[in-house]
Amino acid sequence: MREFKCPHCGQLSAFEASECNGCTQPLMFDPENMAMVGVKSALECVNRNIIGCNWCAVATTPYCLSCSLTQVIPSTQNTQNVSLWTRVEDAKRRLIYDLRRLRLPIASAGGFQLAFEILSDEHGPVLTGHESGLITVNLAEADDVQREIRRVSFREPYRTLLGHFRHEIGHFYWNALVHEGGFLSPFRLVFGDETENYQAALAAYYARQDWSDDPTSHISMYATSHPWEDWAETFAHFLHIVSTLDSLAGLPLSLDARAQHTLNDPYLESDFGALLELWAPLALTINRLNRSLGLADAYPFDISPAVKGKLHLVHMAISAFRNRHESRAAR
Ligand SMILES: [Zn+2]
Ligand SMILES: [Zn+2]
Ligand SMILES: [Zn+2]
Incomplete structure (x- = not known):
């Protein structure tokens, strides 16, 4: 899998990252657009605080596509x-x-x-x-x-x-x-x-x-x-x-x-x-x-x-x- 870019500073981020290594801003992965996004752009999957899921929630549920x-x-x-x-x-x-x-x-x-x-x-x-x-x-x-x-x-x-x-x-x-x-x-x-x-x-x-x-x-x-x-x-x-x-x-x-x-x-x-x-x-x-x-x-x-x-x-x-x-x- 390729690396992703932090939407705030452009630093390369791993697929699993919940935070940027460069600017320390919290990050989410958006599986719809296959890109890292900031946490203000969508709702977080509710499993983020339980199992560290870093994906965006799907609009109709509190969970992400995977959870x-x-x-x-x-x-x-x-x-x-x-x-x-x-x-x-x-x-x-x-x-x-x-x-x-x-x-x-x-x-x-x-x-x-x-x-x-x-x-x-x-x-x-x-x-x-x-x-x-x-x-x-x-x-x-x-x-x-x-x-x-x-x-x-x-x-x-x-x-x-x-x-x-x-x-x-x-x-x-x-x-x-x-x-x-x-x-x-x-x-x-x-x-x-x-x-x-x-x-x-x-x-x-x-x-x-x-x-x-x-x-x-x-x-x-x-x-x-x-x-x-x-x-x-x-x-x-x-x-x-x-x-x-x-x-x-x-x-x-x-x-x-x-x-x-x-x-x-x-x-x-x-x-x-x-x-x-x-x-x-x-x-x-x-x-x-x-x-x-x-x-x-x-x-x-x-x-x-x-x-x-x-x-x-x-x-x-x-x-x-x-x-x-x-x-x-x-x-
Ligand atoms: Zn960053
Ligand atoms: Zn999830
Ligand atoms: Zn089998």
């Missing part, structure tokens, strides 16, 4: 819950920003209304997942220790809150982009037959003894569990790629004209090849930077030719959906 999608929150009597909920909403605002940049519909798509519930597992197990538009997030995923325990036990190289959101939203859009979007036949060719029993496939995945899958056919081990999971994993990676390329846009790099064109708006780059051409050296570089800092690879994945084909289909389905809706709106 208004959260239907259930954990008990705020517990201060630990409040700090974990804060992290969940921080990641969710980045997701909503991605969707705005991709110009995908947010409230409803493919016959589903989008909503979120953030549940604490203190009263019973909570499964992070998607069901008919409702995305459930286990609050424990915001706890670094808990999330790392799960990451290691599930043999995953990468597990983040933002990654969860980008995966679950892939399930949400599948119907609109693939099923209704006319991509069912290519989907089945590239990802496989999604009519395979989903519950049975997941149960078989978790009961699996042999974890020696061919790493060239899927972006992650979990993607091998079912074609829908493969789509959701690949969709998440598409968002990782365009969002990270967008962060590169602010750096003073000398790039050729084609690369600069991509960085004007990676979310709307129509040439998939150009996107990947820029991503490959960047992914290598962020991993090398992390290693230089003694950290694990930031992007611990290889994009094989098969995965490239899958990412390309995600890109085509998003572009086709956007073109269809925007040409309908223009008529």
Whole structure:
């Protein structure tokens, strides 16, 4: 994600900033205009004082575009819950920003209304997942220790809150982009037959003894569990790629004209090849930077030719959906 400018003094401000680093004026992010604004220009989201939400309220509600999608929150009597909920909403605002940049519909798509519930597992197990538009997030995923325990036990190289959101939203859009979007036949060719029993496939995945899958056919081990999971994993990676390329846009790099064109708006780059051409050296570089800092690879994945084909289909389905809706709106 690129940097934003303070409307008062022009200083660059991070997406999460509630105050300018330069002039110390309070700031809000306006997701309608995708810009930082002063707090006098609109109402603040009422969650600003509870979880530090820095977005403007939508005119019809006391909440912002992101907070208004959260239907259930954990008990705020517990201060630990409040700090974990804060992290969940921080990641969710980045997701909503991605969707705005991709110009995908947010409230409803493919016959589903989008909503979120953030549940604490203190009263019973909570499964992070998607069901008919409702995305459930286990609050424990915001706890670094808990999330790392799960990451290691599930043999995953990468597990983040933002990654969860980008995966679950892939399930949400599948119907609109693939099923209704006319991509069912290519989907089945590239990802496989999604009519395979989903519950049975997941149960078989978790009961699996042999974890020696061919790493060239899927972006992650979990993607091998079912074609829908493969789509959701690949969709998440598409968002990782365009969002990270967008962060590169602010750096003073000398790039050729084609690369600069991509960085004007990676979310709307129509040439998939150009996107990947820029991503490959960047992914290598962020991993090398992390290693230089003694950290694990930031992007611990290889994009094989098969995965490239899958990412390309995600890109085509998003572009086709956007073109269809925007040409309908223009008529
Ligand atoms: Zn300022
Ligand atoms: Zn909010
Ligand atoms: Zn999933």
